[in-house]
Amino acid sequence: MEHFQQVEPFDYVIFGATGDLTMRKLLPALYNRLRMGQIPDDACIIGAARTELDREAYVARARDALERFLPSDILSPGLVERFLARLDYVTLDSSREGPQWDALKSLLAKAQPDRVRVYYFATAPQLYGSICENLNRYGLITPTSRVVLEKPIGTNMATATAINDGVGQYFPEKQIYRIDHYLGKETVQNVLALRFANPLMNAAWSGEHIESVQITAVETVGVEGRAAYYDTSGALRDMIQNHLLQVLCLVAMEAPDSLEADAVRNAKLAVLNALRPITDATAATETVRAQYTAGVVDGENVPGYLEELGKPSATETYAAIRAWVDTPRWKNVPFYVRTAKRSGKKVSEIVVTFRPAATTMFGATPASNRLVLRIQPNEGVDLRLNVKNPALDVFNLRTADLDTSIRMEGGLPFPDSYERLLLDAVRGDPVLFIRRDEVEAAWRWAEPILEAWKHDKAPMQTYSAGSYGPEQATQLLASHGDTWHEASE
Ligand code: BG6
16 A cells, blocks of 8 residues: 555553553554554554553453454454554553553563653543652653643643643643544544635635534434443543534634645634633523433434443433624634434535525525535535426426545445554644644533532433433524534435
């Protein structure tokens, strides 16, 4: 695969190495990059976690994870062995000092000291500060070291600041890579290409021509084994404060001067700073929150959120928000953002509805042009146009869809978003990672919504598992004469 370039030799240290994210996403992603020839043979991947394991036991877990989370046709025995040979493991409590840190140091010392070192934090975020403190105490921070921080960066502004300060004490901002896996998704990056490489789109990309934007990421899964985490988080913190706001930024931002990290991040930050605050006074009209009750998903009966949890909870599993970007470009354009667990299907998409043509030539007003960017599944772009209806003698209109898939050559599946991002950290390319001020600006907007909900300004609604969400979310759009995409298909 000549279009994938090998990266320079590196050491990847994953804290939280026995956790679900490492097993489900990180190790399979690294295996796939090795399969594509991007990982050199002398690269090292070192797992670190509290579980007492020796190298062999960790390698056995890694092998199971690859078999479980990757399709068998891409697991060639030779490649799997080559990948597993890259792995090492150290038992280590990242919140404490101790000789295990020296063990990590000696594993790292086997490699050249000046090669790229990535520390990936896949632990509870409260530990990020103490991991950095220990990395520093044991002399593990080199000039070529960088840290990758998994979300959530805090649960509000204060905790986000504490996490960022804790890490920032030991690493300069340019060595901190805050991951948002939505930015690693092909169609999300495609927003930039579609907008700025196509004058056709670019010229129409403002409130003059756009009536509304919907950004949706709904999924069929419930909270599964993650209830303990999820119940402290909820839909707004888990998906909107990060992933969906990032998508919104790409849709709404002004053209960056270049694709350099800071140019793109500055443009995104300007959008976050222009988001109209939602307060106690407006939460009832601009937001909907809800919890799923028992229902049917993919033909299976599933329990409600509270039954799964086994206790009362004020955590939302669904959120829909009408957001406003107060810039001249987006005057009077609502951005509807929504996310749900236990929805009827798994879909992430951006739907841009244009204003209808102001012509009386055809009698009835022509339908609005509508652009759908399918993030997943079936990545692609669908544009609804008006055409002459050939089935009638009179000149009348009907709609036709220009629908194109965005695919890899040979119909191969897209690399998982983590694959790209894990190696961007090695390459030292931060453009698809989040800068500190973006995290803070996102919290500045999200926290007052959480506060308003805490003050019960928008009542908790319910929706049946397997449905599209509560009736109130339909009303949120109806007040502007809009409908959710699935209702207008
Ligand atoms: C994660 C959330 O960040 O994104 C999960 O914590 C969610 O709750 C997941 O399921 C969704 O990601 P994707 O790529 O499947 O849309």
